[in-house]
Amino acid sequence: MTRRRGFSLIEVLIACFLLAVVLLSLLWMNRHSHLSSMDAYYEGIAMSVAREPLEIFRGMGYAWLDLYRQGKADLSGSPVLQACPHGSWYNIADAEEGLYPSEACDLKRLITVAPADADGMKGFQITVDVAPAQQTRVDTWLSRDVVTLKSFVSEKK
């Protein structure tokens, strides 16, 4: 009778342990990578949402910004401008349908404009804060609470 060779329990346990360590490491790495990817993805979207008013306001210029800051600018003519109220959080989901990609609709935006005159130049500082809207998946993935983008617009006179 030929005696079959086999694994001892110790061998099996060690093998299982090693396998578990390797697989758990891979799982952890996978989850971390997934988190990073989604964070980067949503941060990119948040940056775009934050950049938009900066570009618009730079185009509108200093004089318009002065009116905007005082709440006197007419925002009704453009759905994009309607999505840029001053000094209050605005849910991107409330914007006109199709204006923003669906992922951006899980974000909210706060725009503040403050005088920033210096060195003989009149200017405004524009600060755009973008954060996940309440109870959305972005809240899960985005690592930062708020993505902030700032810029200055000066008077061309």
Next chain:
Amino acid sequence: MTPSPERPFPCPAPGLMAGRRQGIVSAMVVLVIVVLAILMVQFHQVARQSQSTTLGLEQREIAHQMVEVAMEEAFTRLLRESLDAKSAGAAWMIRKDSQAYALPTPFASKKIQELARSNQDPVLEADATIIQSDFRAVDSRGNKYYGSEGVGSIRLSVRLWILSSARSNGRPPYAELIRCHDYKVVSVRTKRDNGVERNAYAQNFPLDYALLVRKGFEEFNASPFGKNLDNDAKRLVIAQTGAADTQGKVLIGGTGSDKPVFLNVHEKFAPTDGSGLVPKPSKETMQVTFDDCLVLFPKLKEEIKKAVDQALGDLTANTPEGADPPSRETVESQIMEKLRAALYGIFTFRHLPMVRDSYSGTDLEEEKRVIDLVASKESGAKANTQRGIEIIGDSLAAFSSSPPDQILEGDIRSRFLKRVDFRMEGKEGGEIDAATIEKLKKDTATYCTEAAEGDDGTALVNGLRELSQKYSTDLFSRFIASYPYKTGLAGDPAPGFKTFSFRNVSGAAVPLETSGDTGVQPFFHVNLRGKRMETSDELAAVGIIDADKGTINLNGYADVQDSVTIGQAGQTLKVKGQGGIFSAKGSITINANIVKESDEDFCVFFTRKGNIVVNADEVQASLVAMGSGGGRIGFNKPVKVKGAVVAEYLSLDSWAAGTHTFTYDPVLKSRSQDLYVVNLGQSITFQRLVDGIQ
């Protein structure tokens, strides 16, 4: 392994087979784990990479904002300099310097620190460069612009280093933003020596003139005749001060080559010593013989005949009987001898003003009568005896600071009255008694005009003609318009002033009257306009007219396609800057008073196809209505203008009654210095952002 009868095929032994299987499974498990591990690591790397990319994009976005802020400041600072023609930046653009012009950005340099991360110390550098190959010094038809005028492009460059050490180490910038803007250099004043003709086309040539009326001669000879220059109800005074070479010229177009216009001289320009516009006559009296008097007054012959008859009668009565009475011829001859010895005629010549404030008193009433009689023999503009406009100033004193030879162009003459009177005189102590002489003097005193009335008048006129021929002297009262509009003249001066040619847009010398494409066209280069608008309302929208601040803000020329209305009645607008407001196709109505904020500021209102209507009391601006339209300027109130006034027709007769005063603005004239302004366009014509270089 060799085949055996028990095992026809070579195969491992059973125990050995089991061991092999276990090895394969283990290897497969290890392989799967390795593959999984590799995939996981790859995924992790991709995830890290995307996170890093997002971070990089964020950094680039921040850098983008930084260079945008810096670019705005750099542009604004260059724009500000462009608005001040004396600034270094404007001078750099005007001379088209090939060197880069450094632009400070203190505002942006501070503010970008607030945008940077804590471990960054960003620094900026900004400059402007003129794209030399882009500069156009000719218009679309190839006509050359004046001097430094032209249209070009400026490239603004802003460079950003996230770390100052990178810049000091000579590394390339992290981001560079390049923008191009168009700019225009336009002359608002071009140098002019009053005594020399322009040798190139300068679109603002009308500003050389205190008054230029292109069709002045044509207007002078059209109904109402001469009333564009001689008008009692509407007075025009051109007042100038300062050095002669900073004064505006006066030109009535179409004059010259025996096509004169005249200004009837007012008494204030005619002192009796001949130092004014009315010269003293070359001779004040001329004596003629008794026989000449008979030519003028044939009726005297009848008186003489009566006297001869009476004398003959007396002699016949007193002649002793038998003696022969003297013959009639003898008596007549004797009487004539006595009369010739005792009597003679005197012509007096006086040069007098054409216009006086009042004609009261016998002599002045007669003077007026003479003027009316002489005028009755004239027609057209020559019959105009109204007061001339005052083109040098309102008094003779103005002539010393405003020499007519340096100011007037064309054939402009002063016109006065040459009054000729005649009377007979007698030698006292002769055989004619004083009472008779006095009676003769009274009876024969007459003013000599060609306006004959009745038989006596016709005989007088014929006699005067005969004597004029005999003595080669014009013995009639006349209006004299052969003297140029100068003071202190005598003799027979050459009439008129120097006439200059003008330049058309291609630079050819042409007479002022030439119209059309090859003619004289002011402000022709539309490409050099700083702004172009459709309607007058847009002047406020672009900030040229600021009703709230009461200013007209100028930097170069602004073109409105439609008619232009400036201000409201009762409003005063201050001119800031140098330039003008043009109406391309309409008219210009000025309701508000226009004043200059400083001596350096000036404004030109120009219409090519319409008229200018002024409803204000004061306009410290130049008015130019010249081109292809009516080209008239109307003043609905007595007005004070400070600037140049240029029109196709003066149409003085349609102005409001009263005195209108034009004062030339000395800032419009320089013998040696052009004055340019720069219009830097706000629109971006090209942009490139290069980032992430560092």
